[in-house]
Amino acid sequence: MILNQWYSILPSKSIKKNQIVAVRRLNLDLALYRSENGELGCVVDQCSHRGAALSLGKVKGDCIQCPFHALEFDKNGKCTFIPANGKSSTADMTRYNVKKYLVKEANGIIYLWYGDEEKATEYLPFFYDYVDNSYAYSEIEDHWNSHYSRCIENQLDVVHVPFVHYNTIGRGNKTLINGPKVEYENNILRTSANNEVDEGQTPKSPEECTIKKTNLNFMFPNIWMNYITEKIKVIIYFAPVDDENTILYIRFYCKISKMRFINNIIAFFGKFANKIIERQDKKVVITQKPKASSLKSGEKLLVGDGPIIMYRKIREELKSKV
Template identity: 60%
Template sequence: MIKNEWYAVLSSSELKKNELIGVKRLNMDLVFFRDKNNKVACLFDMCSHRGAALSKGKVLDNCNIQCPFHGLEFNKNGECQFIPANGINNQGDLERYNVKFFKVKERHGIIYIWNGDDEVETDEIPFHNEIDKSFVFSEFKDWWKTHYSRAIENQLDVVHLPFVHHNTIGAGGKTLVNGPKVIVSDKEKTILTSANNEVDNGQERHGPNESEIRSTYLKFKFPNIWMNNITDKIKVLIFFVPVDDENTILYLRFYNKITGIKLVDKFIGFFGKIANFIIERQDKRVVETQRPKASSLKSKENLIEGDKPIIEYRKMRQNLKGYGLK
């Protein structure tokens, strides 16, 4: 994982007040809950006493969570507040029972956790500014048996369209890949590209400098949020949630403001979700077969010019992980 980044890990709609959710994220077992002000908290999902999963416990009226095994209580900062077996007047040193907690932010209907050091924490949350509050969205999630880097690369891949999606978004047999043009912003940690594919009639293939970023474009923002800008009024967003080294959850959202009437646009979003589910499953069938599970800049793959967005993704990911380009 890339350190010192905010990772999108849950949809806000999944976490209800007075409930606990235990999930595996970034190779860690975590428990999420909301306090009395509806603020999200996240702790390591293991009681410091005997190792039971806190997610099997409950949220108390004082907004602490209680271990299901022996009743130890913890606040949103992981601080042990009470050990029932010791008695009210004999609590002793509770600090040694504290559990690890994680910084959390909730924006855009997404729950993020900070994967890094407190001293370099930033307030900037990764999202795509092309999507504002005038849009409505429909959402579904799907579990992929692959590393999140492979899933991300698939959404930057313009070469696969006429083959994987031959009867959907890749229909038309446009197998010749011009470019593609790729714009990288180290400051914004983004990669921008678009398909410039054509039917192959034996013509010369254009290079990246002769290609363009079209109005329908793909944009990825590190560490794990991608967007397909279809039109000014239709966008598809995916956040790729790392579970562990071999599993990823895709949260796919269809955003639209086609009519500007939110109730109608929500109805349209239902059909957009169905269409995107079909396309997503076409990708999943192939990507899950890739070996190795995770991608890397130095690999045994023989990449082609059309893979430039993927190459740029691997370069930036390696730099952000602190390995440089050696």
Template identity: 40%
Template sequence: MWFAVLSSNEVRRKPVGVRRLGRDLVFWRDSLGKVYALEDFCVHRRARLSAGKVINDRIQCPFHGFEYDGNGRVRLIPALGKNYKVPDRFRVNSYPVYEKNNIIWLWSGEGEPEKEPKFFDDIDEDFAYAEFRELWNVPFPRAVENQLDVMHLPFVHRTTIGRGNRTLVHGPVVKWIDEDSFIFYVFNEVDRGQRVKRPEELSGEESRVYLEFIFPNLWQNHISEGTRVVAFFVPVDRQKTMIYLRFYVKMTGLKPVDSIIARLSMPLNRIILHQDRRVVETQERDIRKDVLVQGDLPIMEFRKRLYKEKKLIDFLFGGGQ
């Protein structure tokens, strides 16, 4: 499966070392701008490749100058000369990467990727956006499920987007688009003693508010045709998640102006996210101990899809790091 793991502006010609999915990785670009990802160590004496530099579209180890191509093969050992044929065992693991929508995806899973990663079809290049990112001390499922939770708004966000005391949650309605993405519709209102409706009693088209999730880690809040909040949640290791938040705007038809609007809107988005963080970082780590209710339907659907990924489940709940 494809994981969105970095914003494109984080990777330039200079190598960058990050931890993703419990692995230490190095990313860099060649002279044509193509992105590569390898394990972040030299096979020789285990120095960090991310401390090196890019030479002739190869990444060079800072210790003894070993040069690696984008497939993880050592192509030059300077001490043995340019004519030395480097044995195949001098290699590190490489990972397929894909770049679009100013996001870098990393392939993690069985086999080789057969198709490109999916992004939200209704966000085109005419949108401007502003972005910030921060590291949360929470496991990946907790970070994702916070944005799938339709019941917490009047409590966690009572001074911002949760105003109105709409504590009663009808449904919600979840509609799968394909095997990896679903839309969910929200029907919250003030509790006046009315009966809570089941999902099958509701129609998604009646709701003006809807959200979309693309497995494993992309989320969109469709606020209006010209305003969206997008987030992707990146597992750093089993206990930490890097959260990228983007505010997309297409209001004026002038992208530079919309970029300014997006940037000016980010302080409020940061406040809202920090209201979440204050609570989510108190949650017990293991999601398997939760007792869910009807309003948690989007979370239930996410977990059904999550539990199909054995390798990811082993990483999240298995032994070791």
């Protein structure tokens, strides 16, 4: 994982008021909860007293209460009450504090800061310049038995399209890969497919290619967008579970009609198209070994793998920064 980044980990709608949800993200077992006033909190899913899962407890006001002995912890992980000691106790409870994690919400997404809290930024990664509240969207999720780096690379891979998606988005047998051209600016890696039917011509170099209006975009650490048209986009955030598992949250954004309810209908059916394409990818990507990708590996990459090579280089640079 890349330190000191905001990771998209879960849809906001997944956690209701007065509810606790146990999730595993970034190799961490977490208990996320909403207080009575809707405020979000996130602590390690383990009580400091006897190690029980806090996610099996309940919300008490602004705190999460352990199911075992009812110790209470606020969103900062501070132990605020130990029933066994009594309400009048003046004993120091700081030794019972639990690890808390910084979480924020935007765009219907819960973000978790992975790293040093004092280095946390205000900016939450998203494609703000491309989608807003005027778009309708639908969302599906799917679990892949793959490292999140492999899942991301698959969405930057223009070489696989005519083979894996031969009967969907890859129809036409365009197996010859021109380029592709790759750009990286303002934390966005951008590329586009420029594939052709192979009639014996020499592929164009990346320098000879341009990035098309329909293009692929990736924003570190874990959010991707397929810019299909000005009015249709697909966004995926790849929530790392651990070193071998990822949950993909896939959104279909639509603003084709001036009437919101029509866009809602189109978005609803759009998620089924997303599912068909995503499942074609999944059955191949989950077989890749090793589970995580790396810049220096035994893979024999092609010129057409330029977007993947750039992704790996940037990821390695970010991982090296502390």
